[in-house]
Every structure is written in C-alpha cells, then in structure tokens.
Amino acid sequence: MEKIVKTNKPKETKELGKQLGLLAKENMVFTLTGDLGAGKTTLTQGIAKGLNIEKTVSSPTFTILKIYHGRMDLYHFDVYRLEGLHQDLGFEEMIDGDGLTVIEWPMYIQDMIGEEFLEIEIKFIEEEVREFVLKANGKAYEELLGEIQL
Numbered sequence: 125m126e127k128i129v130k131t132n133k134p135k136e137t138k139e140l141g142k143q144l145g146l147l148a149k150e151n152m153v154f155t156l157t158g159d160l161g162a163g164k165t166t167l168t169q170g171i172a173k174g175l176n177i178e179k180t181v182s183s184p185t186f187t188i189l190k191i192y193h194g195r196m197d198l199y200h201f202d203v204y205r206l207e208g209l210h211q212d213l214g215f216e217e218m219i220d221g222d223g224l225t226v227i228e229w230p231m232y233i234q235d236m237i238g239e240e241f242l243e244i245e246i247k248f249i250e251e252e253v254r255e256f257v258l259k260a261n262g263k264a265y266e267e268l269l270g271e272i273q274l
C-alpha cells in the first residue's frame with residue numbers, strides 16, 4: 125500500500141510529520157530517504173510534535189543518534205556518516221525498543237531493520253515543493269497509512 129502526499133512549504137511537511145507522530149505506535153520504524161536537503165529532518169520535527177516532544181529536533185548528522193522523550197521515545201538516527209562502516213554500535217537494541225525509530229539514510233543499516241516499517245521517500249519537485257511517497261511494509265503500517273488525511 126502506498127500513498128503520495130505533496131507539500132508546498134516546510135510547514136506543510138511538519139503537519140504531515142505531526143500526523144505521522146500522532147498515529148505512531150510503540151516499536152514502529154520509519155525510514156526516510158531523499159537527497160541532502162530533501163526534508164527528512166523537517167519531517168522528523170513534525171513527527172516529534174505529534175509525539176508531544178517539546179525539544180526542537182535538530183539534524184543529528186554528527187551524532188548518528190539522538191533520543192527525545194515524549195508520549196513515547198523518539199530515536200532519531202542519521203546514518204549518513206556510517207557509510208561503509210560496519211560495526212556493532214548497539215543500534216539493533218534501539219530499533220527493537222519501545223520508542224519510535226526514525227532513520228535518515230537507512231540504506232547503510234538496512235540489515236538491522238526488520239521487514240515491517242514505513243518507507244518514506246522524499247522527492248524534490250521545486251524550491252518549496254516536495255513529494256512524499258509513503259509505502260507501508262506490514263499490516264500495522266497499512267493501518268497507519270489508512271488513517272493519514274491529506
């Protein structure tokens with residue numbers, strides 16, 4: 125199951141993220157793919173809002189993982205710097221944990237992600253326009269997508 129959503133400015137991307145955060149259930153995994161500056165972190169900021177996280181989510185590029193506390197924990201991964209690095213950094217325990225896992229650049233740790241997750245691909249259309257292709261892998265994620273309203 126797939127859903128396509130277009131946003132015309134960052135605020136709309138945050139609103140989409142907020143809906144995703146509101147609908148997220150414990151232990152879920154969202155993967156975010158898209159070029160540099162596509163809007164992965166912007167979407168995650170909205171997701172955090174939906175989880176009632178008060179801290180501002182910033183780009184974790186230099187830290188790989190940041191944890192935020194809200195209605196449930198948010199594990200925000202940015203694996204960009206892990207390219208080619210294959211080490212056991214304890215990520216699997218985190219991904220299997222009770223919080224919501226959001227991963228920017230998931231291709232570098234794809235083998236740590238199970239078969240069920242929400243795949244979010246972000247396409248750059250114009251300066252302020254982005255297209256989000258949301259693809260559900262697994263029943264729980266199909267239900268989540270069914271509830272998205274945009």
Ligand SMILES: Nc1ncnc2c1ncn2[C@@H]1O[C@H](COP(=O)(O)OP(=O)(O)OP(=O)(O)O)[C@@H](O)[C@H]1O
Binds near residue numbers: 131132135163
């Ligand atoms: N519709 C839109 N949705 C999201 N961001 C947008 C949109 N229009 C413009 N932007 C801008 O694009 C940029 C997106 O940056 P962001 O850090 O979210 O991207 P990213 O995918 O996380 O990049 P990186 O790969 O460097 O981590 C921001 O400067 C934001 O203001």
Ligand SMILES: [Mg+2]
Binds near residue numbers: 164
């Ligand atoms: Mg980012």
